[in-house]
Amino acid sequence: MGQSFAATFRRATTQFADLIEVHAGDLLEQIWPSDEPIEILFVDVAKTLALSGKVLTEFFPRLIPGKSIVIHQDFYHPTAFYLPVVMDFLMDHFTIIETGRDWSVVFRLERPIPPEILQAASLYKFSFAQQQAALRRMMRRVGMPGSDYLRLSECAAIGTHFGEQRFQSALAAAIRRSRLETDSVWSDGLSWCSDFKASRIRTRLYGTPSLMPPPTSADKAHLFLSAFLSEVTARIMPGVKQRLTG
Numbered sequence: 001m002g003q004s005f006a007a008t009f010r011r012a013t014t015q016f017a018d019l020i021e022v023h024a025g026d027l028l029e030q031i032w033p034s035d036e037p038i039e040i041l042f043v044d045v046a047k048t049l050a051l052s053g054k055v056l057t058e059f060f061p062r063l064i065p066g067k068s069i070v071i072h073q074d075f076y077h078p079t080a081f082y083l084p085v086v087m088d089f090l091m092d093h094f095t096i097i098e099t100g101r102d103w104s105v106v107f108r109l110e111r112p113i114p115p116e117i118l119q120a121a122s123l124y125k126f127s128f129a130q131q132q133a134a135l136r137r138m139m140r141r142v143g144m145p146g147s148d149y150l151r152l153s154e155c156a157a158i159g160t161h162f163g164e165q166r167f168q169s170a171l172a173a174a175i176r177r178s179r180l181e182t183d184s185v186w187s188d189g190l191s192w193c194s195d196f197k198a199s200r201i202r203t204r205l206y207g208t209p210s211l212m213p214p215p216t217s218a219d220k221a222h223l224f225l226s227a228f229l230s231e232v233t234a235r236i237m238p239g240v241k242q243r244l245t246g
């Protein structure tokens with residue numbers, strides 16, 4: 001982290017100062033009071049797995065079932081492919097109430113989440129196959145245009161696990177299949193993809209690239225099969241490709 005911008009923030013929000021309590025510092029070291037419920041959780045800080053995990057274990061337990069909403073600002077950003085994976089894991093407890101405002105998706109907590117589920121979500125020990133299946137389920141839930149945005153997230157997940165070459169072939173397939181040429185989120189996602197570096201994402205997610213578990217043979221087989229099935233079904237039965245490959 002760089003220098004504090006607390007003064008800039010205070011200046012920009014003077015009008016609402018009496019409604020805001022600033023907790024400056026590293027979020028990883030912050031504790032949310034257990035008796036303070038959260039009605040609206042706007043998440044624009046889950047830029048690493050550690051931060052995403054902290055949001056899950058510190059803030060999610062304070063959400064109010066049937067009431068609280070979570071806005072995931074970066075939901076569709078390819079670099080944050082773990083957000084749709086985690087939210088898929090938690091979908092027994094949430095509904096989606098807004099599938100797309102730029103990069104963001106809005107959820108409402110419907111049922112309490114057991115602490116062990118949040119703990120598992122925060123540890124993010126999902127295999128590549130589980131992550132890909134989660135992304136594809138999420139594609140079906142959000143529909144267009146979000147499902148095409150999430151194709152780029154899938155490319156990022158593939159590249160992060162298997163490297164640049166696999167990323168480029170997945171990206172070429174995603175571009176071939178997309179119908180979103182003039183969509184600004186899609187274009188921004190594509191421009192982010194043009195500079196994809198697996199090691200940069202691994203560092204960003206795990207701190208050190210070597211901490212990322214390497215893909216297993218089952219992951220490699222899964223990627224091969226899913227790419228093959230996607231390609232075949234996209235060619236012969238475009239309408240059912242999602243169902244067969246999800």
Ligand SMILES: C[S@@+](CC[C@H](N)C(=O)[O-])C[C@H]1O[C@@H](n2cnc3c(N)ncnc32)[C@H](O)[C@@H]1O
Nearest residue numbers: 001002025026027028043044045046047051073
């Ligand atoms: C995309 S920006 C959020 C911008 C904000 N929504 C706004 O409209 O100004 C992400 C923010 O997370 C902050 N951040 C990154 N790591 C952090 C950490 N460990 N603890 C607290 N804040 C962190 C960055 O300083 C940055 O301000």
